[in-house]
Structure formats: C-alpha cells, structure tokens
Amino acid sequence: MTTTSPASASPTRPNDSEHRQRVDALATRVLHSGLAEFQDGTAPVNVPVVRTSTLRFASGDDYERLRQRRHDGENVATYGRHGTATHRALEAVIGELEGAAHTLLALSGLSAISLVFLTMLTPGDHALIQDSVYGPVGERIEPLLARLGIDVSYFHAQDGVPHDALRPNMRLVYVESPGSFLYEIIDLPALAAWAGEHGLVAAVDNTWSAGWLHQPLKHGAHVSIQATTKYAGGYSDLMQGTVSTNDATLWQRLRDTHKALGLSVGADDASLGLRGIRTLGMRLAQHALQVAEYLQGEAAVARVFHPALPDDPGHALWKRKFSGANGLVSFALARSSCGPGACVHRRAAALRARDVLGRLRKPRPARARLAAAPVTLLLF
Numbered sequence: 001m002t003t004t005s006p007a008s009a010s011p012t013r014p015n016d017s018e019h020r021q022r023v024d025a026l027a028t029r030v031l032h033s034g035l036a037e038f039q040d041g042t043a044p045v046n047v048p049v050v051r052t053s054t055l056r057f058a059s060g061d062d063y064e065r066l067r068q069r070r071h072d073g074e075n076v077a078t079y080g081r082h083g084t085a086t087h088r089a090l091e092a093v094i095g096e097l098e099g100a101a102h103t104l105l106a107l108s109g110l111s112a113i114s115l116v117f118l119t120m121l122t123p124g125d126h127a128l129i130q131d132s133v134y135g136p137v138g139e140r141i142e143p144l145l146a147r148l149g150i151d152v153s154y155f156h157a158q159d160g161v162p163h164d165a166l167r168p169n170m171r172l173v174y175v176e177s178p179g180s181f182l183y184e185i186i187d188l189p190a191l192a193a194w195a196g197e198h199g200l201v202a203a204v205d206n207t208w209s210a211g212w213l214h215q216p217l218k219h220g221a222h223v224s225i226q227a228t229t230k231y232a233g234g235y236s237d238l239m240q241g242t243v244s245t246n247d248a249t250l251w252q253r254l255r256d257t258h259k260a261l262g263l264s265v266g267a268d269d270a271s272l273g274l275r276g277i278r279t280l281g282m283r284l285a286q287h288a289l290q291v292a293e294y295l296q297g298e299a300a301v302a303r304v305f306h307p308a309l310p311d312d313p314g315h316a317l318w319k320r321k322f323s324g325a326n327g328l329v330s331f332a333l334a335r336s337s338c339g340p341g342a343c344v345h346r347r348a349a350a351l352r353a354r355d356v357l358g359r360l361r362k363p364r365p366a367r368a369r370l371a372a373a374p375v376t377l378l379l380f
C-alpha cells in the first residue's frame, strides 16, 4: 500500500521505475513510522500531543536509570526540554524521510542551519558556502560567525567541485540543492567525496525536497537540514527545522550544541509537523511543471527556473538524483516584453527582485546572476 499513486502519473517525477519504487517504498515506511504505541491492544491513529515540563518518575531508581541512559547517549528524556513521545515520533518520521539514524528538532529552518554552523565551527575556522543558499545564511549567520572569529567564502555550484577554494582551516562545506530562487542542482556525490577527502563536513539544506524527493545522506552528505516550516509542515501554520545525520560523532556534537542552546520545540508544533508529513507525498504530486511549461511558452518570459524542465542546466543531475520536483518556480521577464499588461506584472516583479537582491548582501556570483536576469518573479 502506498500514498503516492497520484504521483506515479506526475510529470514532475523522473519517468524511471527505480525512482518510482524508491518513492513508493519510502511512502510506506513514512506512513508506518512515528505511530502511537499500542496499549491494551489499541492505539490512536496519531501520536498524542504529550506536553510536559517536569516529568514524574515511579522511583528514584527509575530516574537514575533514565538519567544514565541519557548520559550514555540515548535519546530519552528526564525533563520536558528533552522532548516527549510526540517529539520522538516526529524525529522518527524525519529519520525515515532523510534515511537518518539521528534527527534533532529546531525552532525554525534558520535555527537548524545555525545549529549546524555553530556545531561544526570554532574560532579561526572557515566555512565554504554555495552562493545561492537561502539568503539569511549570508545576511544573519555570516555576521554571527564573524563575531566568533569564523570567516566564510562562497562558491558557485554549477562550476563543479570547488577544488581551488580549499583552505587549511576549512571545516565545513554548506550547500542547498536545488539552491534558492535559481534552483541550481549540485553534484552532491562528487562534492561530498571531495569534502570527505579533506576532512570537511558536508551539510545540505534539503528543504526543497523535504526528504521525499532526495536523501542527501545517501549521496555522501554528513548532515541534512530541513526547514520543515515549508513543504514538510505543509499548511503554513508552523515554524520548524530539523537536522539529520548518520554520523555518531557529529550527532553527539550537534546534540551538545542543541542542549546548550536549549532548543526545545513545543509538543503541539511537533504534532503539527507530523500531521503535515502525512500528506506530503500527495501535496508534492500536485505540482507545477505545467505552470513552468506555460511560462516557457509566454513571449514575455525570458527564462524559467525549474530543474524538471529538460533545458534547465541542472536537469540531468536532477533526473539522476531526485525522484521528483515540487512547485517552486521562478522566472525572468524579458526586458522587451513590457507591453501594456505585462508592465503591471513587471513592476511587481521588480519590487520582489529588489527585495531578493537586497537579501544577497555580498557581491557574490549568485547575486550577479540574478541581477543579469532582467526581472525575476518568484512563485511560492
């Protein structure tokens, strides 16, 4: 049984039976994970919302046993901040999506990204960042790192593995594939292999795929991050992020930072995250190649950015490494297209493009590429 039969006919999935089987198997595993435990032979369909600050213990021995298990690295709770059954269920479901043994919950996608940077870097270190990642990484996290004596540089995904960017103090390479707005796809296995050779942690923002369409950890990444605020949450009523890994050492380091920052997600929000993921496959199946194709046929449109379009520069990689696409499309209006009707749209688009360009603080190649597009309109 699967939840993805509508997607089987979706034009936004690569037409490949291996991909299809993988997504259907994932759908089944996700459907069966994070469920409430049976008690007396029965259980609710959805895991209950378990809210607590202080926990009760049946005895001092029970407290001591749990405290020891937690000390030994097990993900069990002796206090509300450590999470409840609701949090554990969401961690399990994200673990299925990401193919991860360990998942931490964060208060937003940006908070999950900060958690990774703050864990992997210490004063004097350097991070290499793909130039088209989510804007606030440069806008908010880069200045925070600068205060801690950590500097960053940027590279362009489509130039391939950034051999020349390597520095002796580099510790982290951080990417987002497809990248924000331009939807550029990175050759993750090649990048991760290069990172591994040089002792770098390779971290990927996997928000675009929500784990449903792509599992960075299976392609060699050490850490996969999601803003579950977006597709995974799905209903625009939740702020949440996740960090997943299969590396036990990184997990311990991430967990220590997570504890120190007191990143405690509310049980209600954990429950909303679970609810969202139950419909993720069906929602992803509804999108949006038709919109992208329609835009491509419009004279006023100079370029459409969507990796499922066959002439997109990232299409071949997308087809090999992803099992589908979502509904994010952006496009550039041709300058010459500003006829009577198009001008109105163009003004709105220009405002949005200015906003986007303003967010790309540094004069990085991605900014130049966006600026070169006459006007970019972003659809969410």
Ligand SMILES: Cc1ncc(COP(=O)(O)O)c(C=O)c1O
Binding pocket: 107, 108, 109, 110, 111, 134, 176, 180, 205, 207, 208, 226, 227, 228, 229, 230, 239, 240, 241
């Ligand atoms: C790719 C990507 N990563 C991270 C974030 C940040 O997520 P949040 O808004 O939950 O902080 C976003 C938000 O738009 C995003 O698009």
